[in-house]
């Protein structure tokens with residue numbers, strides 16, 4: 001469900017953009033027609049740039065998509081090139097088959113054996129759809145026609161029932177992949193698949209609609225590469241929440257009033273020793289996801305190890321107290337379901353005063369564990385006006401919380 005929400009968040013803006021541009025294209029404004037013929041090479045240039053940048057960032061599938069997407073457009077621009085002409089089945093449908101195969105694969109890079117493998121996959125997928133199309137096209141397909149008539153005709157009436165059925169089937173296969181792994185990369189590739197049938201859109205404005213669809217795809221590819229690099233730089237790899245680098249950048253935007261909170265998982269070392277590092281990692285991810293749910297306007301970062309920083313901009317300590325207590329309780333009461341340890345954990349006795357409770361329900365499969373966190377709070381003040389000084393105060397307060405028995409919130413002025 002969360003994956004589909006992510007996909008919707010990434011796909012909907014691109015589709016709205018395309019819907020608007022399709023409406024504009026259909027209006028056939030003279031300026032657009034002029035632009036379309038004068039800038040006819042623009043989509044090819046944009047795709048070439050997107051492909052080269054994708055290549056630079058080792059997004060080999062995106063680079064291949066960019067290259068392949070040029071083909072149906074080149075067929076429209078230069079109808080005399082006979083090897084590009086393919087109407088039965090149409091070229092975009094064959095490309096869609098190859099791309100759907102690639103979307104289930106991984107980025108393999110362009111070393112010769114991998115490039116050959118990718119090209120083989122592309123050819124096999126296109127040939128399979130070619131054969132299916134030829135087989136089915138030779139038969140009466142009343143059942144398919146009535147099946148397709150259930151689908152929204154507004155978008156599908158431009159295609160034969162067989163083409164429409166194949167497009168929809170391939171899109172569903174791709175959607176399953178993206179639903180399972182909605183990365184930026186997959187979402188961008190999927191939206192480009194959604195747009196692909198538009199390259200076969202019939203009518204007077206075909207060139208213009210293809211141009212707009214291809215430009216949208218190129219922008220989407222570039223955006224996805226930039227987003228990925230941004231995430232690599234500013235997101236913590238293990239937990240997916242903003243990293244220390246993101247914190248240091250965020251600090252620049254803070255005004256004169258804010259509160260810094262340092263949070264630390266209690267007895268995490270003995271937790272690691274008991275359950276193993278892999279389970280420790282799972283717990284870190286789950287705690288991080290609770291930290292990001294802090295209320296009261298707080299923003300959570302992974303500072304490093306099992307330490308987190310939460311910043312409350314424009315707030316006084318008194319204003320955030322209830323929110324922090326709620327977060328502390330939320331984490332302490334949260335039964336985290338984790339997979340069993342991948343490797344035997346060291347036999348370490350938990351200390352008597354350990355408050356890290358680990359309740360094992362099933363020692364081999366899923367387990368439910370609970371951890372607690374300690375919190376240290378410090379506001380920006382006259383004496384600690386620099387961020388690092390405020391953080392040091394928050395660290396001292398965290399130390400107080402640990403000394404006071406852990407699983408509590410302590411403040412320093």
Ligand SMILES: Nc1nc2c(ncn2[C@@H]2O[C@H](COP(=O)(O)OP(=O)(O)OP(=O)(O)O)[C@@H](O)[C@H]2O)c(=O)[nH]1
Nearest residue numbers: 264265266267268269270272277280281305306402
């Ligand atoms: N699994 C996992 N463990 C980590 C990671 N980063 C740090 N740790 C572990 O976190 C533990 C931190 O232990 P300590 O600093 O001794 O503190 P603690 O056991 O949490 O005890 P208190 O802070 O005093 O409550 C160490 O065992 C680190 O190996 C990580 O990314 N993954």
